[in-house]
Amino acid sequence: MSLTGHCLCGKVSYELTGNLIATAVCHCQHCQRQSGGAFSVNLVAHESQLHVSGELSTFEDRGEHGDAVYVLRRFCGSCGSPIVSVLTGTDGVIAVKAGTLDDTSAVAPNVQVWCSHRQPWVDLPGMAVSLDRE
Numbered sequence: 001m002s003l004t005g006h007c008l009c010g011k012v013s014y015e016l017t018g019n020l021i022a023t024a025v026c027h028c029q030h031c032q033r034q035s036g037g038a039f040s041v042n043l044v045a046h047e048s049q050l051h052v053s054g055e056l057s058t059f060e061d062r063g064e065h066g067d068a069v070y071v072l073r074r075f076c077g078s079c080g081s082p083i084v085s086v087l088t089g090t091d092g093v094i095a096v097k098a099g100t101l102d103d104t105s106a107v108a109p110n111v112q113v114w115c116s117h118r119q120p121w122v123d124l125p126g127m128a129v130s131l132d133r134e
């Protein structure tokens with residue numbers, strides 16, 4: 001499988017190849033704030049599967065608790081589109097932001113996380129699997 005995407009201004013584009021680990025909706029407050037939406041949709045894969053063209057800026061997200069860097073949130077420094085989060089403390093697991101795909105209909109989420117922060121009006125049908133990291 002090969003998925004392609006790009007940021008809003010077009011300076012950053014990417015290709016994601018191989019099988020996804022999951023496609024996950026994340027309801028955490030940091031994803032809400034970064035995206036400006038109710039949740040993020042993430043293509044979970046290994047960093048070796050992602051090939052980025054263009055320059056990414058990085059925000060070191062220290063998470064909801066604790067002070068260790070939890071996620072490296074990488075985005076286009078020109079238009080601000082979030083492109084990928086790198087989960088520190090894993091073996092290179094990344095979460096590519098599915099809203100930046102060229103064809104957003106190519107994938108559908110199959111898991112949701114941080115449900116304790118789900119906005120009360122959000123009700124996603126067919127999401128049987130639910131994980132919470134808290």
Ligand SMILES: [Zn+2]
Nearest residue numbers: 007009076079
């Ligand atoms: Zn951009």
Ligand SMILES: [Zn+2]
Nearest residue numbers: 026027028031
């Ligand atoms: Zn999140």
